[in-house]
Amino acid sequence: MARGKIQIKKIENQTNRQVTYSKRRNGLFKKAHELTVLCDARVSIIMISSTQKLHEYISPSTTTKQVFDQYQNAVGVDLWSSHYEKMQEHLKKLKDVNRNLRRRLVQSHRQPDRNQQEELRNVEEIHRNLVLELDARQEDPHYGLVEHDGDYNSVLGFPHGPRIIALRLPPNHHHHHPGLHGGGAASDLTTFALLD
Known part of the structure; x- marks a missing residue:
């Protein structure tokens, strides 16, 4: 069949x-x-x-x-040549990307960003101001100062007001002069009465 x-x-x-x-x-x-x-x-x-x-x-x-x-x-x-060529091209692109990333990374480490630069400038300005303030304090002879148009009476706290001058002397130079008012032995503030 x-x-x-x-x-x-x-x-x-x-x-x-x-x-x-x-x-x-x-x-x-x-x-x-x-x-x-x-x-x-x-x-x-x-x-x-x-x-x-x-x-x-x-x-x-x-x-x-x-x-x-x-x-x-x-x-x-050649079964592999086209595949090999594609792989080589892909590898070249990856190397280019890697090279660019490395370059950008190196540049970012060499140049701080704008925020860091601004912060650094602010810190430097604060430092300069503190140094100037410290220098001014070291040079200040500690005279009693009055603001412009101020009242001498309120600064000195004496009833004779404008007729008295107060000087701060170094702590180890306490002198007692005749005709001086106030300023005991334990004080470094000495007052002088102005003569008429």
């Missing part, structure tokens, strides 16, 4: 499709093994199913790389 011709088309039922794939894959691998043993052929089969599963058969006497290398030599095609 003769078998009828089977029409080859995609199997619509997914379960039937998977079963057929598995059976035919195993049959194909069996035939590849027979060719390897019977004919001393080097066979490599790579299959990827519709579910993205990889199945492969390679003759025990060879490797996949050896098969690809022999294929390239036999056909005169």
